[in-house]
Amino acid sequence: MRILMVSLAAMSAALGTARADTLAEAMVSAQESNPTLAAQRQRLRATREALPQALSQALPQLSVVGTAGRTDRDFEDPLIPDTGESETWAAQANVSQLLFGSGRVWASTRAARAQIAGAVADYEGARQTLLLDVASAYANVRQAQAVVAARETNVANLQLLLEYAQAQFDAGVVTRTDVAQSQARYAQARTLLVQAQGQMAAAVEAYRRLVGRPPSDLAAPPAAMGLPASLESALATAVDNNPALIAAQADARLADANVDVAAAQGRVNVTLEGGYGIGADFDDDLSEASTDTVGVRVAVPLLQGGAIRSRTRQQRALRSASNLDLAAAERVVQEGVTNAWTGLASARAAVNSAREQVEASELAYEGVRLEQEAGSRSTVEVLDQEADLLTARIALAQAERDLVVAERRLLAAVGTLDIPQGAGAVIDNNDQLRGR
Numbered sequence: 001m002r003i004l005m006v007s008l009a010a011m012s013a014a015l016g017t018a019r020a021d022t023l024a025e026a027m028v029s030a031q032e033s034n035p036t037l038a039a040q041r042q043r044l045r046a047t048r049e050a051l052p053q054a055l056s057q058a059l060p061q062l063s064v065v066g067t068a069g070r071t072d073r074d075f076e077d078p079l080i081p082d083t084g085e086s087e088t089w090a091a092q093a094n095v096s097q098l099l100f101g102s103g104r105v106w107a108s109t110r111a112a113r114a115q116i117a118g119a120v121a122d123y124e125g126a127r128q129t130l131l132l133d134v135a136s137a138y139a140n141v142r143q144a145q146a147v148v149a150a151r152e153t154n155v156a157n158l159q160l161l162l163e164y165a166q167a168q169f170d171a172g173v174v175t176r177t178d179v180a181q182s183q184a185r186y187a188q189a190r191t192l193l194v195q196a197q198g199q200m201a202a203a204v205e206a207y208r209r210l211v212g213r214p215p216s217d218l219a220a221p222p223a224a225m226g227l228p229a230s231l232e233s234a235l236a237t238a239v240d241n242n243p244a245l246i247a248a249q250a251d252a253r254l255a256d257a258n259v260d261v262a263a264a265q266g267r268v269n270v271t272l273e274g275g276y277g278i279g280a281d282f283d284d285d286l287s288e289a290s291t292d293t294v295g296v297r298v299a300v301p302l303l304q305g306g307a308i309r310s311r312t313r314q315q316r317a318l319r320s321a322s323n324l325d326l327a328a329a330e331r332v333v334q335e336g337v338t339n340a341w342t343g344l345a346s347a348r349a350a351v352n353s354a355r356e357q358v359e360a361s362e363l364a365y366e367g368v369r370l371e372q373e374a375g376s377r378s379t380v381e382v383l384d385q386e387a388d389l390l391t392a393r394i395a396l397a398q399a400e401r402d403l404v405v406a407e408r409r410l411l412a413a414v415g416t417l418d419i420p421q422g423a424g425a426v427i428d429n430n431d432q433l434r435g436r
Contacts, residue, residue: 023138023221023404026211027419030134031127033212040126047119054108058098066091090279099296102267107260114257118250125243128417130210132408137207139404141215144200146397151193154390158186161386165379178379185383224407226416231341234414238337241415248322248329255322259315266308269299333413340406340413347399347406354396361385361392 031037068089098105162182168174207215228234239245273295280288301308368385371377411417 021138021216022219023135024420026138026207026215027131027134029213030130030211031419034130034210037126037130040123044119044123047115050112050115051109054105054112057101057108058105061096062093063095064091064093087282088279089282090277092275092277094273094275096274097272098269099272100268100270102264102269103260104264104267104269107257107264111254111257111261114250114254118247118254121243121247121250124415125247128243128412128415131417131419132405132412134210135221135408136405137203137210138215138218138221139401140203141200141207142218142220142404143397143401144196144203145218146400147394148193148196148200150390150393150397151189151196153393154386155186155189155193157386158182158189158383161379161382162186168379174379181380181383185386221404224411225420227344227407227410228341228414231338234337234341234410235334237416238333238414242333242337242413243415245326245329245333245415248326252319252322252326255315255319259312259319262308262311262315265311266301266304271297271299273297337410337413340410344403344406344410347403350399351396351403354392354399357392358389358396361389365389 278290
């Protein structure tokens with residue numbers, strides 16, 4: 001028992017060294033420091049570069065090439081004079097401008113914008129998933145602390161009952177069986193307290209992994225703001241805001257653009273080209289010569305072995321698959337929103353019932369204790385009522401945890417879960433993560 005109390009005191013001290021946390025502060029800390037979200041942010045930045053790469057096809061292309069060499073010519077034929085060695089240099093500049101690409105640049109640009117939209121949706125989905133995980137971890141720590149507190153109270157109560165039963169036995173009022181029953185319940189309670197302490201340590205580490213620091217005195221989270229008023233409004237909000245659905249829509253647009261990109265490979269390309277070249281012998285300044293070229297190049301693929309048509313058919317099949325994936329995503333979102341809505345209703349009802357259960361159990365426990373002292377209740381009846389009180393307190397902790405998570409899960413399902421305003425989250429604006 002002494003070891004148990006020392007370990008509990010150490011954990012309480014560890015949780016109390018830092019300043020008190022709120023759920024909003026935990027969300028801000030996780031968004032700013034979580035490495036998984038930071039990696040997703042870098043992927044978004046990489047995807048954003050698809051647009052300038054696509055636009056670069058319509059911009060002038062300029063290249064400069066310079067060469068220098070040494071040539072030693074020897075001839076076996078004695079009638080041909082040996083010209084010896086020569087050292088020459090040359091430089092050339094080429095410029096080209098696409099005049100007509102049969103829609104290839106436009107299709108590539110559409111594909112790039114769809115890629116960026118999908119990446120933004122993926123990032124937002126990852127961010128909301130992180131915030132929901134933080135809310136769950138926050139609620140889990142509070143639940144674990146409440147369970148530990150309830151079991152500590154249970155251990156203290158059972159210790160008093162054991163001492164009372166021992167005193168009654170010494171006075172010859174009860175039998176040895178009553179003492180043994182109290183001892184068994186007391187030993188079981190200490191074991192369950194140690195297990196609850198271990199579960200709280202696991203909840204603390206999960207919180208630390210997500211938020212980046214251990215929890216302190218966690219304040220009770222307020223009710224979530226912006227919850228839909230009805231299931232119909234929740235479904236309508238999800239259509240416009242759910243990141244998974246937005247990403248599926250972007251994938252469908254990307255697949256449609258890829259069809260045009262593949263088809264454009266088999267069409268006419270018209271390019272304006274120009275060049276300037278100059279070269280000479282290092283030892284002969286009079287040998288310097290220059291050339292100027294300008295012209296229009298028209299490229300028409302006539303026969304590619306069926307590769308272009310095959311790639312076009314391939315992209316059309318992928319477009320059909322993306323449209324089907326979009327339909328499936330709509331069903332998944334509808335299911336998730338509906339389940340989240342019913343889960344929130346159940347969580348609210350569970351909290352109300354659990355609070356009534358705790359109030360009734362506390363009143364019943366006090367009554368049974370008084371009746372035991374009056375001699376009208378046995379030891380086992382008091383022990384059973386103590387167990388009922390503990391069960392009610394643990395159920396309340398579970399119900400309060402479920403309500404916190406259910407509210408945020410509904411917001412995440414409709415795509416509107418965010419850090420409350422005024423909590424200090426500025427990372428999105430600083431990084432300009434909304435695409436181009």
